[in-house]
Each structure stands twice: as C-alpha cells, then as structure tokens.
Amino acid sequence: MSERQTLIEVRGLCNRFGRNSVHENLDLDLYRGEILGVVGGSGTGKSVLLRSIVGLIRPSEGEVRLFGQNLLTLPAAERSRLEQRMGVLFQGGALFSSLTVRENVALPLIEHAGLSRKDAEELAEVKLALSGLAAHAGDLYPASLSGGMVKRASLARALALDPDVVFLDEPTAGLDPIGAADFDQLLLTLRNALGLTVFMVTHDLDSLWTACDRIAVLSQKRVLVADTPERVADYDNPWIQNYFNGPRGRAAYRAVNGS
Numbered sequence: 001m002s003e004r005q006t007l008i009e010v011r012g013l014c015n016r017f018g019r020n021s022v023h024e025n026l027d028l029d030l031y032r033g034e035i036l037g038v039v040g041g042s043g044t045g046k047s048v049l050l051r052s053i054v055g056l057i058r059p060s061e062g063e064v065r066l067f068g069q070n071l072l073t074l075p076a077a078e079r080s081r082l083e084q085r086m087g088v089l090f091q092g093g094a095l096f097s098s099l100t101v102r103e104n105v106a107l108p109l110i111e112h113a114g115l116s117r118k119d120a121e122e123l124a125e126v127k128l129a130l131s132g133l134a135a136h137a138g139d140l141y142p143a144s145l146s147g148g149m150v151k152r153a154s155l156a157r158a159l160a161l162d163p164d165v166v167f168l169d170e171p172t173a174g175l176d177p178i179g180a181a182d183f184d185q186l187l188l189t190l191r192n193a194l195g196l197t198v199f200m201v202t203h204d205l206d207s208l209w210t211a212c213d214r215i216a217v218l219s220q221k222r223v224l225v226a227d228t229p230e231r232v233a234d235y236d237n238p239w240i241q242n243y244f245n246g247p248r249g250r251a252a253y254r255a256v257n258g259s
C-alpha cells in the first residue's frame with residue numbers, strides 16, 4: 001500500500017447550515033483503485049460529504065482537491081473536464097423519468113462527449129451490459145424498473161463517460177440480500193477489471209465486509225477512523241463497537257469471513 005496514489009484529498013472541511021454544524025475540520029483521502037466505504041449514524045453528514053467532494057456543495061471552510069485540483073476554483077471548461085472524471089449514483093437513482101434507460105445513459109455521452117445520438121445509444125448499450133442489465137432493459141422507462149434495475153441503470157449512467165472514480169450513495173439500500181450481494185460483486189469486478197476507484201456511502205454491513213478495502217467512519221463531525229475493515233472493527237469507540245460487533249455486525253462478518 002506504500003505506493004498508493006491519492007485521487008482525492010479532503011482537508012479541514014467544515015460544512016455548516018445555519019446553526020447546524022455538520023463537519024468540522026474533516027480530513028479524508030481516497031486512493032486510486034480502492035473501494036472506500038463511508039459509514040456513520042444517520043445525519044452524521046455522509047451525503048453532505050459526498051456532495052461536497054463532487055462540487056455540489058461549497059464548503060464553509062476547508063478544501064477538496066480532486067486529482068490535485070480544487071474544482072471550485074477552476075475556470076468552467078476545466079471544471080467540466082474534471083467533473084467528467086467522476087460518476088455519481090445518487091440515492092434513488094435520479095434517472096429522468098421521461099427518458100428510456102438507454103436514453104438516460106446516452107445523455108451524458110451526447111452532452112459532454114459530443115457523440116451523435118446513434119453512437120451514444122450504441123455505447124449506452126455497452127454500459128448497460130457492463131452494469132449487468134439484460135438487453136431489453138434499455139427500452140424501458142424508469143417507472144417500470146425494479147429497485148435493483150434502477151441501481152444498475154444509474155450505475156451505467158455514472159459509468160457513461162469512463163470516469164476514474166464513482167461516488168455511490170447507498171447503492172444497495174432497498175435491494176433484497178441477493179440483489180445487494182450481486183451489486184457488491186459487480187463493484188469488485190469493475191474495480192478489478194477497469195481499475196475503478198469507488199467512494200460508497202452505505203449502511204450495508206455485508207457490503208462493507210465483502211467489497212470495501214477501507215472504511216471511513218464519520219462521527220463527531222469528522223472522520224474518526226479510516227482503515228481496513230478489520231482494524232476499524234477493532235477500533236475502541238462505542239458506536240463502532242456497537243455497529244460492527246453487535247448482532248447484525250457479527251452476523252455479517254461471519255457470513256463473509258466464516259466464524
């Protein structure tokens with residue numbers, strides 16, 4: 001791990017909404033090729049952290065450097081180039097309901113890569129297959145997809161522009177255990193085959209043990225610890241001990257690692 005390359009550096013991040021201080025002096029690194037799980041109690045600011053990193057929230061203080069650059073200080077054209085190196089899967093998918101799945105995935109290719117509609121839709125088919133969707137799914141509208149299909153279609157859209165890093169906000173929430181396990185395997189395949197880097201907000205203990213190289217725990221407005229799953233599970237903190245070594249945490253550990 002000594003050769004690891006930092007893709008994203010978060011330093012001294014503060015996010016405040018009125019009197020509500022969500023992050024104070026938060027530091028975090030994301031390394032190339034890793035799957036990082038971000039966990040924490042409800043309302044600890046996991047989604048706000050994700051949104052700060054991808055530039056959707058301007059931090060009250062501190063800095064986020066993506067590939068060595070601060071998105072918020074770049075001229076528009078450079079900012080857009082940098083944004084294209086990131087794909088985002090939002091909670092709920094955020095697909096356009098009036099477009100088919102294929103059109104949803106093709107849209108960034110037309111808008112940002114300048115492809116013709118025909119080429120974009122052909123490439124969209126490749127991304128849909130990569131995300132594990134059956135060929136006919138491209139013709140469907142989001143309203144007729146199952147929860148698992150929505151996640152896969154959203155992942156296909158996040159992968160449309162061949163990003164270096166994808167941000168996933170609770171990708172397995174609402175999936176049945178088999179669907180969630182399939183999604184974890186898909187992430188591992190994409191990381192291993194394409195060298196994708198993954199930042200994943202999750203509450204899913206199985207995903208944490210199966211897919212994540214490191215886990216960052218948000219608590220007390222900062223990253224309390226960011227380390228391998230085993231080291232985090234051993235960390236001396238009541239919330240962490242309750243989360244990882246409570247009945248659900250132990251069951252998830254045993255399911256993945258054996259007892």
Ligand SMILES: Nc1ncnc2c1ncn2[C@@H]1O[C@H](COP(=O)(O)OP(=O)(O)OP(=O)(O)O)[C@@H](O)[C@H]1O
Pocket residue numbers: 017020022040041042043044045046047048049
């Ligand atoms: N745009 C906003 N304006 C004001 N407050 C906000 C805004 N976005 C988030 N917050 C507040 O920031 C805090 C953290 O929210 P966030 O959604 O990041 O939590 P979370 O850790 O992702 O929670 P959960 O696990 O429940 O999804 C909450 O108190 C929320 O109300």
